[in-house]
Amino acid sequence: MESLYLPKSTPMRVAIFMSGSGTNAQKIIEAYIADRDSGKVSFEPVLIFTDNPASNAVKIAREDYKPQGVAIPVRFRHYKEFMKVADATRGKYDMEQCRLLDDYSIDCVALAGYDWIVTPIICGNFLTVNVHPGFLPKKKPNGRPAYAGLAWVPSAKAVLAGENNVYTTVHKVTEMLDGGPVLAVSVPVPVPESVRSLEDRAVLLGEAKSVSEIEHFIRDSPPAESKEKKEIKEKELRRKFPVYGIAKDLQNILKEVGDWVVFPKVLRDIALGSYSLDGDKAYLDGKPVVD
Numbered sequence: 001m002e003s004l005y006l007p008k009s010t011p012m013r014v015a016i017f018m019s020g021s022g023t024n025a026q027k028i029i030e031a032y033i034a035d036r037d038s039g040k041v042s043f044e045p046v047l048i049f050t051d052n053p054a055s056n057a058v059k060i061a062r063e064d065y066k067p068q069g070v071a072i073p074v075r076f077r078h079y080k081e082f083m084k085v086a087d088a089t090r091g092k093y094d095m096e097q098c099r100l101l102d103d104y105s106i107d108c109v110a111l112a113g114y115d116w117i118v119t120p121i122i123c124g125n126f127l128t129v130n131v132h133p134g135f136l137p138k139k140k141p142n143g144r145p146a147y148a149g150l151a152w153v154p155s156a157k158a159v160l161a162g163e164n165n166v167y168t169t170v171h172k173v174t175e176m177l178d179g180g181p182v183l184a185v186s187v188p189v190p191v192p193e194s195v196r197s198l199e200d201r202a203v204l205l206g207e208a209k210s211v212s213e214i215e216h217f218i219r220d221s222p223p224a225e226s227k228e229k230k231e232i233k234e235k236e237l238r239r240k241f242p243v244y245g246i247a248k249d250l251q252n253i254l255k256e257v258g259d260w261v262v263f264p265k266v267l268r269d270i271a272l273g274s275y276s277l278d279g280d281k282a283y284l285d286g287k288p289v290v291d
Contacts, residue, residue, distance in 0.1 A: 002276060013105055017048075019051055027259070043270075045110075046106070047100075051076075051078065058074050091121055101125075129172055134155065136182055148177055152250075160201050164191050168185070205242075
């Protein structure tokens, strides 16, 4: 077995990548503050990167924790605008971030609600971990994760597959989407009893034939500008596709009892050198994370 990370004499330097509200970023920072105040700092968030100008990155990094004496540099590169350039590629975008990570002497990248798949340019050169709203140990016959995807999608897939619980997973990022070694799994969040009692959960798809069809419908729908219109759109989606609403509600619970709990703990354990790897299997303090 090999160590996932070898501790240094200084705290592990973490770069947080985020795209939206940043609640996972906040919990990471709050864990650092709690450790700092107790005198047991193992990791330190030293950079926040965002691809989205509308994200909460600046507010979180420069305002939210100012009273606690924490201000974190923020760097921004608009992904969609970058990709409009004639010779732009996904790899070139990550190359810019790779140089940024070098500039800040980053030890670990934490994907905390980051909307883009990172290429090996990042995850092959920097230890990269991700929090995923689904149970990644469950595999398809081809070895791919059964509950891959973003946001509500993994929970929707799990519900339709007959699962009675959903989970958050933290994993090491590799070239395979959501396929790296599992570092932690959250406590289970139960599927509603009204769903468990259904003989055929396919009825929850409503007006769609698959989760992918719901994804495409949402992606192709015109954006709702005002708060009121967003609420109307959300109600309509829940009416058309019941599994969407069920999965969204499960995802919100998972954030609180899953993401916000296991992700900061994993970063602490990585920084302390508690993880080791044997191929694609992770061990925590010598015991397999997943049997």
